[in-house]
Amino acid sequence: AYKFTRPSRLPPGPKGLPLLGNALDIPLNGLFLKLDEWKATNGEVYALSAAGQKILVLTSAKAAADVLDRISGSCSDRPSFIMMGDIMTGRLMVSGVSHGDKWRRMRRVIHEGFNIRAAEAYYQMQEEEAGRLCRVLLEQPYVQPGVALQRAAASIIWRALYDAPSLFQSHEVEERVNHMNEILDALLSAAMPLAYMVDLIPVMKYIPTSMAKWKAYGERFFKDTDDFFEGLYQAGRLGKGEGGKARGFAATTEEACKQFGVSPQEAAWTAGTLFGAGAETTVGAVHFFCLAMLLYPEAMKAAQKQIDEVCGSHPPTFKDRERLPYVQALLKETMRWRPSVPASIPHVANEEFTYKEWVIPKGTMVIGNVWSMNRDPAFFPDFDKFRPERFLDEKGQVRAPIPDYHDDILAYGHGRRICPGRDFANNTIYVEIAYLLWAFDIEKAKDANGVDITPSDMEFADKGLTVHPKEFPCVFKPRQENLSELLPPI
Numbered sequence: 001a002y003k004f005t006r007p008s009r010l011p012p013g014p015k016g017l018p019l020l021g022n023a024l025d026i027p028l029n030g031l032f033l034k035l036d037e038w039k040a041t042n043g044e045v046y047a048l049s050a051a052g053q054k055i056l057v058l059t060s061a062k063a064a065a066d067v068l069d070r071i072s073g074s075c076s077d078r079p080s081f082i083m084m085g086d087i088m089t090g091r092l093m094v095s096g097v098s099h100g101d102k103w104r105r106m107r108r109v110i111h112e113g114f115n116i117r118a119a120e121a122y123y124q125m126q127e128e129e130a131g132r133l134c135r136v137l138l139e140q141p142y143v144q145p146g147v148a149l150q151r152a153a154a155s156i157i158w159r160a161l162y163d164a165p166s167l168f169q170s171h172e173v174e175e176r177v178n179h180m181n182e183i184l185d186a187l188l189s190a191a192m193p194l195a196y197m198v199d200l201i202p203v204m205k206y207i208p209t210s211m212a213k214w215k216a217y218g219e220r221f222f223k224d225t226d227d228f229f230e231g232l233y234q235a236g237r238l239g240k241g242e243g244g245k246a247r248g249f250a251a252t253t254e255e256a257c258k259q260f261g262v263s264p265q266e267a268a269w270t271a272g273t274l275f276g277a278g279a280e281t282t283v284g285a286v287h288f289f290c291l292a293m294l295l296y297p298e299a300m301k302a303a304q305k306q307i308d309e310v311c312g313s314h315p316p317t318f319k320d321r322e323r324l325p326y327v328q329a330l331l332k333e334t335m336r337w338r339p340s341v342p343a344s345i346p347h348v349a350n351e352e353f354t355y356k357e358w359v360i361p362k363g364t365m366v367i368g369n370v371w372s373m374n375r376d377p378a379f380f381p382d383f384d385k386f387r388p389e390r391f392l393d394e395k396g397q398v399r400a401p402i403p404d405y406h407d408d409i410l411a412y413g414h415g416r417r418i419c420p421g422r423d424f425a426n427n428t429i430y431v432e433i434a435y436l437l438w439a440f441d442i443e444k445a446k447d448a449n450g451v452d453i454t455p456s457d458m459e460f461a462d463k464g465l466t467v468h469p470k471e472f473p474c475v476f477k478p479r480q481e482n483l484s485e486l487l488p489p490i
């Protein structure tokens with residue numbers, strides 16, 4: 001029987017080559033900048049094609065809400081990779097699992113462990129680790145803050161997942177975190193275009209393992225990673241809460257896993273994915289915060305004034321957050337000014353849908369370019385300037401600059417795939433930046449001639465999905481003479 005299908009009608013976009021389309025113009029680094037550049041000549045919504053793959057680009061908050069929020073039932077899939085998705089991870093990484101039952105069950109368990117109420121269980125641990133970060137910066141001459149920030153963020157998410165000791169206290173935890181980072185690097189590389197031929201020529205997956213080195217590597221990688229994740233998960237599951245404090249995700253969601261039918265293997269991979277999704281993203285945000293403090297010292301001074309009034313000689317805690325609206329605004333402004341996942345993670349149309357006069361075929365990749373949304377002059381005048389005040393009303397209380405919007409932090413994405421760790425992430429970032437501002441003046445380092453080194457706000461370290469500022473030196477100058485006595489021990 002003849003089945004009638006509508007011809008696809010994607011919006012226009014930049015001109016490309018026959019067959020290859022825009023493939024050669026899509027950069028591996030700084031995609032968010034290129035997508036923003038194309039906005040100027042193609043409008044808020046446009047289409048690209050890369051060797052047959054259709055891509056719909058949304059560059060305004062409104063378009064992202066119209067499509068990714070309002071018709072999220074139709075565009076909540078993810079790109080699928082044979083090497084990275086099937087072979088190396090057995091389709092178990094939540095962020096890449098396709099739209100469907102398994103993904104829904106995994107998200108429910110994540111919600112159970114990291115919803116806004118559940119995330120409160122980690123407050124004390126997050127405060128401790130923020131204190132340790134400050135002690136490290138006080139005691140060790142880190143000229144570039146990246147490594148210290150990375151260790152602190154990794155320690156926080158690791159403890160929240162597996163109920164383990166702090167990375168700053170345990171060599172074993174540090175080694176495991178390093179191994180985890182190696183796994184994540186290998187997966188990111190495998191997801192790069194042209195990394196593995198099998199993703200271009202899918203039938204290659206049927207080549208017997210004995211005849212394909214890449215396949216043997218992928219299968220071995222899966223088995224080793226599966227063992228590693230399961231080991232961590234099983235140890236975390238038995239965690240009793242170190243010293244009566246919060247137990248980790250692995251232990252607290254055991255019941256939820258049973259209830260929602262999530263197998264121990266799926267749960268172990270969910271936890272592993274949460275680390276992958278939660279560490280580098282958070283580091284990027286705090287790293288950009290340090291950059292902003294160097295370049296906009298007046299914002300730092302304003303935040304410190306409020307912190308001094310509210311906290312005095314005690315380090316800031318979660319109890320103080322409501323009384324520190326300027327710090328809350330500073331967090332939101334950091335994630336607007338330089339979002340650490342600036343092109344978000346691509347969604348994929350799991351069925352055909354219509355938007356305005358366009359018909360978007362199933363399989364189209366949908367990218368919400370957060371970078372562009374955050375630079376919309378209608379909501380963020382003078383968008384390239386770091387101005388926390390845009391998130392404050394005339395009484396100095398937090399306000400949302402985009403009216404009636406689902407969230408005032410666009411950096412967490414949209415729709416059913418929206419970041420499920422966002423409340424936890426906000427907590428980590430809040431407590432780290434509040435602690436840092438209370439403890440230190442963050443100042444420019446000087447070169448050999450005593451001249452201030454001013455880092456650029458447009459030089460990035462693009463890690464594939466997350467983007468950090470290019471490393472820069474800076475000085476953490478203690479604001480109290482007796483800071484060492486006020487900070488918790490390592």
Ligand code: HEM
Nearest residue numbers: 095277278281282285341344345412413414417419421425
């Ligand atoms: C500054 C910190 C963070 C930022 C900027 C961030 C941003 C994002 C973004 C943009 C997405 C994709 C949303 C979309 O598809 O529209 C995402 C997904 C995700 N995030 Fe986060 N995230 C952060 C921290 C975290 C943390 C701490 C966790 C874990 C506790 C986490 C877990 C996840 C997971 C599991 C996904 C995949 C969700 C899915 O595909 O269904 N993230 N995040």
